[in-house]
Every structure is written in structure tokens, then in C-alpha cells.
Amino acid sequence: AANKLLVVGAFCIGTTQIDLHYCQKKGVVVFNAPYSNTRSVVELAVGQIIMLMRNIFPRSVEIHNGQWNKTAENSREVRGKNLGIVGYGNIGKQLSVLAEAMGMRVYYYDLEDRLALGNAKKCNTLEDLLNVSDVVSLHIDDSISNHNFIGERELAQMRDGAYFINLSRGFVVDIPALEKALKNGKLAGAAIDVYPDEPRRNGPFSTPLQGIPNVILTPHIGGSTEEAQMNIADFVPNKIMDYINSGNTVDALNFPNIRLPKQNNAHRFLHIHRNLPGVMAHINEVLAQYEMNISGQYLSTNKELGYVITDLDKDYNKDVIRALKKVEHTIKFRVLY
Incomplete structure (x- = not known):
């Protein structure tokens, strides 16, 4: 519209x-x-790793309820532990750097071929990563193919007593399977910031994970x-x-991605068109017909689209503009300056 x-x-x-x-x-x-918001998400992940492994939230709840329970049971340092990062993009890579600085051994798995930072080790399969990790942190995208990416099978492949963190998308984790793994002791704890169904506004909310010990639940505030x-x-x-x-x-x-400097004493035409043979030739035929002198021209395409920027050092009239708009397969045409 x-x-x-x-x-x-x-x-x-x-x-x-x-x-x-x-x-x-x-x-x-x-x-x-x-x-x-990359840094914000990463810092929350680091904090959650420490809080989970030190069992901080159960101890905090006990104090709030008037109970003193000083114990080292189930409280561990993160130093020397294995962190498995699923999804080694902007967030995963920065988490990798900070985790290694804290003394963790970092493993990662990504569908794309990503260069390891520091001493991080690439895992060839998701199962390899799950088998070796004391903590698994999920940082994958919102592709529909990632629905229930972590389910009962994947949780069963994790180490007994491992920890699970999801700061990516709610639908990538099978929540009933995660609930089961937490309640039967397969996992020692989890931190969840995203959910399959989230309210549009602040107010009441429920999830099967509520009330389970050593589970940190936050309302999608990873980047907030x-x-x-x-x-x-x-x-x-x-x-x-x-x-x-x-x-x-x-x-x-x-x-298509194009970066150009702003020109002085020139005019710039932007032409967006379907990526089909002959369009570029037709554009230049029009410019030649009106004796327009091209001082610079930049074309980039993807599978469906062509985007051409033409800089001209000669004044133009409205007939040129009308002719360029009529070029077959034109989607949008704009005179920039």
C-alpha cells in the first residue's frame, strides 16, 4: 500500500x-x-554461567525465605570447565573470548565454516559439542528450520549434571523435554530468556519451567x-x-551491498530492477541517447535483484528520468541529487 x-x-x-x-x-x-546489543547478551550469558555453576539463585531464595544454608555442595568455579557454544556468530564469538578470559575451555558448533577465536575448538557435529560441554549456550538464528533444534534427543546427549542456557529464540528448544531433563536431574540447571509464546505486553506469564530449582527465568531481556x-x-x-x-x-x-562516497559537481541516479539480462544495457542506451556522460557506475546484484548507481557530470532533463523509469523490469528509480 x-x-x-x-x-x-x-x-x-x-x-x-x-x-x-x-x-x-x-x-x-x-x-x-x-x-x-551483542555485548549486552554476552554479559548476561557470562553472568548466568557463573550464577548457575555457583548455585546462587537457590541460595538467594533460601535467604529471602529466612533460611541460612552455607554450603559448597553443587557450587563450582567456571575456570577449567568446558563451554559449548551453539552458533558462532557475533554473539557466540564474543562470548567465546570472554569465557576463555575466565579460564573456560571453549568449544563451538556452527553450520557455517567459522574461524575460531583464541583457543576455541570447532566441533564437527552438534553431538560432539553436547558430549564434551559442562555448559551449553545457544546462540542460533530465527530460521524456521531451527524449530525444536534442541529436543529430547539432544538433551540426552549432554553430560549428566550439565547446564543449559538459551538466549537466542524461544522456539528452538522443546520446553517439555527441557522440563523433563531438569526435573529428572539430567541437567543441573538452566537459564532461559526466550520462550515459544511470549506476551505482547507486560503482565501475567506462565511457563512449565517455573518453580524448578536452579533455573533462571528472565523476560527476553538479553539485549535490553x-x-x-x-x-x-x-x-x-x-x-x-x-x-x-x-x-x-x-x-x-x-x-545487494554497495558503499559509495558522496560526489560533488555530479548527479546520482539510483535504479532498482529485476535481475534479468539486458536491463543494464537498456539503462546505458537511454543515457547514451540523451548524451549523458557517466563519471561512475556501480552495479551489484543478487539472485532476484539488480541495483545500479550511476553518477553523471552533466545536467539532465525530465525526459531522461521518464525514459529510465520506463526501462523494462524497473522496480524503483530515484534521482538522489
Whole structure:
């Protein structure tokens, strides 16, 4: 319905709420904030690892209930323990660095071929990682293929008495299977920040994991810090304005990525089209027909879309614009300056 819409900004990492393919089809660029809250999530994961392994929350509940229970039972240092990171992207890698700095041995598993940081060791299969880890921390994306990525089978492959952390997406874990593993003692504890069904607003909430000892439950606040909100509020609008003012699409989720300097004494045309043979030739035929001198031209494509930026050092008239808009398979055309 919004035929003049140029760009959409998601002030978060996940974009399942946006139809990326349809936006691309309509020539609408989509940006998100893939790095802005990384540190916040990582720091929470580090804190949860320590709290779980020291059994802090059960001791805290006891004190709140007026009971003194000073004991070292089930309280362990994180130093020398094995941390398994599932998903070695921006968050997983930074967690890897901090965990190693605390003396943990880090193992990771990712479907893509990721370069290890520090002394982290890559596991070839998820089972290998689950078998070796004292703590498993989940940091995978919101792809629908990750539904119930961790289920009864995977939990059974974990070490007896291990700990489980999920700060990624709620639907990637089979909650009944996790509940069972916690209640029968297979796992010594868990920290869960995301859930398969989350309320749209603050208020009542229930989960089968409530009331289980040594389980930390938080309301999807992994990336919710004042610093992260400020970073997001800076990053996304800057990406939007950079695209509007210069045509740059670096970090766009659904567009070919192009970064260009702003030109002086030149005009810039932005042409978005279906990626089919002959479109580029047709664009240049129009420019030649109107004797437009090209000082710079940049084309990038993906499977379905072509995005070309043309800088011209000669004044133009409206006939050129009309002709370029009529080029077959054009999705959007814009004169930048």
C-alpha cells in the first residue's frame, strides 16, 4: 500500500516480523541492528554461567525465605570447565573470548565454516559439542528450520549434571523435554530468556519451567540494556539516512551491498530492477541517447535483484528520468541529487 516507501528499519536483530522477500520485490531496503546489543547478551550469558555453576539463585531464595544454608555442595568455579557454544556468530564469538578470559575451555558448533577465536575448538557435529560441554549456550538464528533444534534427543546427549542456557529464540528448544531433563536431574540447571509464546505486553506469564530449582527465568531481556538501546537508536537511523542520502546499502538484509562516497559537481541516479539480462544495457542506451556522460557506475546484484548507481557530470532533463523509469523490469528509480 505504501508505494513511496523506500526503507524499513528493524530496531532489533530478528526480522521474522518483516517480509524480506516482498520488500525486495517492491524495491524496499531493510536494515536491522545485528551488532548493537551483542555485548549486552554476552554479559548476561557470562553472568548466568557463573550464577548457575555457583548455585546462587537457590541460595538467594533460601535467604529471602529466612533460611541460612552455607554450603559448597553443587557450587563450582567456571575456570577449567568446558563451554559449548551453539552458533558462532557475533554473539557466540564474543562470548567465546570472554569465557576463555575466565579460564573456560571453549568449544563451538556452527553450520557455517567459522574461524575460531583464541583457543576455541570447532566441533564437527552438534553431538560432539553436547558430549564434551559442562555448559551449553545457544546462540542460533530465527530460521524456521531451527524449530525444536534442541529436543529430547539432544538433551540426552549432554553430560549428566550439565547446564543449559538459551538466549537466542524461544522456539528452538522443546520446553517439555527441557522440563523433563531438569526435573529428572539430567541437567543441573538452566537459564532461559526466550520462550515459544511470549506476551505482547507486560503482565501475567506462565511457563512449565517455573518453580524448578536452579533455573533462571528472565523476560527476553538479553539485549535490553540502556547501552544497547542507545546503540540501536544510533545504528539503524544512520543506515536509513545513509541509504536515503547516498544510496549506500551496506548491511542491508535484502539488497545487494554497495558503499559509495558522496560526489560533488555530479548527479546520482539510483535504479532498482529485476535481475534479468539486458536491463543494464537498456539503462546505458537511454543515457547514451540523451548524451549523458557517466563519471561512475556501480552495479551489484543478487539472485532476484539488480541495483545500479550511476553518477553523471552533466545536467539532465525530465525526459531522461521518464525514459529510465520506463526501462523494462524497473522496480524503483530515484534521482538522489
